[in-house]
Amino acid sequence: MPENTFLKGPADWWRQAVIYQIYPRSFADGNGDGIGDLKGVLERVPYLKSLGIDAVWFSPFYPSALADGGYDVDDYRNIDPRIGTLEEFDQVLDALHNVGIRVIIDIVPNHSGSGHKWFQEALKAAPGSPERDRYIFRDGKGEHGEIRPSELVSHFGPTAWTRITEPDGTPGQWYMHLFASEQPDWNWDNEEVRADFRKTIKFWCDRGVDGYRVDVAHALIKDLKNGHLPERSSYDVKVMKKDGTDDLFDRDEVHEIYASWREIFNQYEPPRMGVAEAWVHGNRRPAYASEKGLGQSFNFDMLYAGWDLKKVKELAKNNLKAAAETGSSTTWVLSNHDVIRHVTRFAVPGIHDWARWYRENRFDPKLDLELGSARAKAMTMLLLALPGSTYMYQGEELGLPEVLDIQPKDMQDPSFFRNPEVGLSRDGCRVPLPWATSGSSFGFGTGGSHLPMPEWYGKYSVAAEDGQKGSFLEFYREIVALRKKLQTKEEIKWVGHGLFSKVIHFARPNGWQSITNFGSKPVKLPAGKLLSSSTPLVDGKLPANATAWLQA
Numbered sequence: 387m388p389e390n391t392f393l394k395g396p397a398d399w400w401r402q403a404v405i406y407q408i409y410p411r412s413f414a415d416g417n418g419d420g421i422g423d424l425k426g427v428l429e430r431v432p433y434l435k436s437l438g439i440d441a442v443w444f445s446p447f448y449p450s451a452l453a454d455g456g457y458d459v460d461d462y463r464n465i466d467p468r469i470g471t472l473e474e475f476d477q478v479l480d481a482l483h484n485v486g487i488r489v490i491i492d493i494v495p496n497h498s499g500s501g502h503k504w505f506q507e508a509l510k511a512a513p514g515s516p517e518r519d520r521y522i523f524r525d526g527k528g529e530h531g532e533i534r535p536s537e538l539v540s541h542f543g544p545t546a547w548t549r550i551t552e553p554d555g556t557p558g559q560w561y562m563h564l565f566a567s568e569q570p571d572w573n574w575d576n577e578e579v580r581a582d583f584r585k586t587i588k589f590w591c592d593r594g595v596d597g598y599r600v601d602v603a604h605a606l607i608k609d610l611k612n613g614h615l616p617e618r619s620s621y622d623v624k625v626m627k628k629d630g631t632d633d634l635f636d637r638d639e640v641h642e643i644y645a646s647w648r649e650i651f652n653q654y655e656p657p658r659m660g661v662a663e664a665w666v667h668g669n670r671r672p673a674y675a676s677e678k679g680l681g682q683s684f685n686f687d688m689l690y691a692g693w694d695l696k697k698v699k700e701l702a703k704n705n706l707k708a709a710a711e712t713g714s715s716t717t718w719v720l721s722n723h724d725v726i727r728h729v730t731r732f733a734v735p736g737i738h739d740w741a742r743w744y745r746e747n748r749f750d751p752k753l754d755l756e757l758g759s760a761r762a763k764a765m766t767m768l769l770l771a772l773p774g775s776t777y778m779y780q781g782e783e784l785g786l787p788e789v790l791d792i793q794p795k796d797m798q799d800p801s802f803f804r805n806p807e808v809g810l811s812r813d814g815c816r817v818p819l820p821w822a823t824s825g826s827s828f829g830f831g832t833g834g835s836h837l838p839m840p841e842w843y844g845k846y847s848v849a850a851e852d853g854q855k856g857s858f859l860e861f862y863r864e865i866v867a868l869r870k871k872l873q874t875k876e877e878i879k880w881v882g883h884g885l886f887s888k889v890i891h892f893a894r895p896n897g898w899q900s901i902t903n904f905g906s907k908p909v910k911l912p913a914g915k916l917l918s919s920s921t922p923l924v925d926g927k928l929p930a931n932a933t934a935w936l937q938a
């Protein structure tokens with residue numbers, strides 16, 4: 387068995403990496419059916435290489451009924467035929483590895499899709515059977531079991547319980563689903579479920595994947611003992627207990643599962659890694675990022691920090707400290723497939739309630755896209771200069787704004803339809819990428835696209851930006867490459883500029899400095915050689931809403 391090199395050497399590739407998220411259905415369509423696929427990814431490997439990234443993370447590509455964009459997995463060890471085949475996956479993996487790009491894949495362990503073989507078996511089996519025990523089935527309350535077992539609310543809509551029809555045609559038991567009803571929750575107290583996931587983890591590790599992004603990593607273990615069923619009205623981190631004893635989320639026992647996955651990860655050379663999607667209190671994040679567990683944990687704080695000097699600095703400091711506690715490295719995220727793209731977020735400053743803003747303004751959003759783009763670039767440079775890994779979402783390198791005006795008839799997101807009072811759709815960030823300046827789907831494929839693409843999309847296309855000085859794409863390529871050259875020990879020194887200063891300024895051990903101007907007036911740059919700036923300097927000064935990197 388190779389020695390565990392978790393903390394030193396090639397095994398550390400993920401600690402300060404740039405990881406690019408591919409949402410497969412919307413990246414590139416290789417066969418012209420309007421749905422992105424592995425053939426499309428294979429054709430775009432040179433493009434991915436040109437970005438200078440260290441790894442890609444694939445959102446789910448598994449067979450799925452698409453009740454939740456693929457996060458309803460019907461078969462964990464296969465590829466959706468609309469996306470490709472296992473052979474094509476191997477080809478993509480090889481092609482990416484050959485150009486030095488690692489591959490992380492999504493694993494969805496809290497729930498399967500309702501088309502999963504084991505869920506279908508459970509429906510056909512009797513109450514109390516081993517087949518039903520793999521999921522969370524309970525009898526209903528009331529004389530005929532007609533009242534749901536508890537008042538638990540799902541993340542997508544009113545209830546986390548759905549009643550089934552028993553094989554004999556009578557109304558039957560209920561099953562629990564924290565998300566859509568097509569996403570039945572697994573029962574992680576069941577040893578068969580645990581063993582099957584270990585088999586899945588091994589399956590893809592054997593194929594050569596470098597790591598996993600673990601979906602809702604904090605929800606697997608629930609306190610359902612002695613008939614206890616949570617009566618919860620919210621999936622809100624703020625109401626979650628901070629000590630590992632919450633009914634539903636972030637229970638201490640969940641780490642046993644990741645310890646067993648770590649054992650598998652460490653059987654490979656270099657060891658595989660995991661990154662947890664864990665919506666937990668900051669004090670609880672380090673446990674997921676422990677070297678005894680997954681190794682890394684997402685921090686989504688910057689999604690909500692806005693353009694706010696105090697918040698950004700405080701969050702940066704807290705997250706660096708928390709990651710250091712377990713010997714992990716932190717992660718920085720500005721966008722992903724679940725949130726409004728950050729160019730748009732920065733183009734409407736001062737909004738905190740995004741769902742409300744979206745409901746009320748999406749058809750007339752009054753965006754200041756120039757400001758949004760400037761802040762997006764500045765924040766990207768700031769985060770890239772910090773120790774830790776940066777996760778980027780496909781299209782952010784093009785400066786894509788959110789598509790806000792998708793009509794409900796064209797939407798796919800269950801959270802839009804099932805949470806009408808929230809009314810926020812995630813489809814606007816999942817619109818296929820524009821590769822060409824024109825054409826029915828802007829070069830996404832030769833057919834149409836599964837979500838409508840707006841006519842302004844062409845000007846954000848790869849073709850429009852490639853090789854164009856000053857374009858978003860060239861900006862990303864330049865700073866990602868520069869960061870790679872400058873990369874250094876995971877240390878940071880904050881440089882103070884007085885109480886009323888409007889800058890965030892820090893230095894890395896090799897003299898690499900980053901300074902961001904959060905104020906409204908240009909500021910003087912510190913001493914050093916200018917390496918790059920997100921907006922050109924004005925009279926030698928750093929303009930508002932800009933970041934510069936310098937070498938002291």
Ligand code: NOJ
Pocket residue numbers: 454455457494565601602663723724
């Ligand atoms: C988090 C994923 O990012 C999101 O897209 C999905 O809807 C939920 N988990 C449920 O799997």
Ligand code: CA
Pocket residue numbers: 415416417418419420421422423468
């Ligand atoms: Ca296709």
